[in-house]
Amino acid sequence: MGKKGKKPRCSSSGKIQYRTEIDAKLAIAGFAAKGRDEARAYRCPECRKWHTTSKKRRGGKKVAEREKNAVRNAVRKAAERQAERRGGQGD
Numbered sequence: 001m002g003k004k005g006k007k008p009r010c011s012s013s014g015k016i017q018y019r020t021e022i023d024a025k026l027a028i029a030g031f032a033a034k035g036r037d038e039a040r041a042y043r044c045p046e047c048r049k050w051h052t053t054s055k056k057r058r059g060g061k062k063v064a065e066r067e068k069n070a071v072r073n074a075v076r077k078a079a080e081r082q083a084e085r086r087g088g089q090g091d
């Protein structure tokens with residue numbers, strides 16, 4: 001047998017592959033314990049496995065803002081749809 005602890009790597013990104021989101025998140029928890037930057041798990045479209053990516057604080061706010069806007073839009077659309085339905089029923 002080869003060396004222990006050798007992890008499979010993505011042929012596309014070269015990142016360590018995790019079989020599940022849980023595995024990736026456990027790895028992230030390990031990074032955090034070592035004082036590494038915040039990271040998140042994402043599923044790789046190339047290998048269909050999970051990878052971790054570290055996020056610098058810079059730009060993070062922008063992403064959060066965009067996500068917030070997306071949620072807000074979704075909520076508004078749902079409300080509009082509901083209002084339409086109500087109108088259609090002649091409430």
Ligand SMILES: [Zn+2]
Pocket residue numbers: 010011012013044045046047048049051
């Ligand atoms: Zn990959």
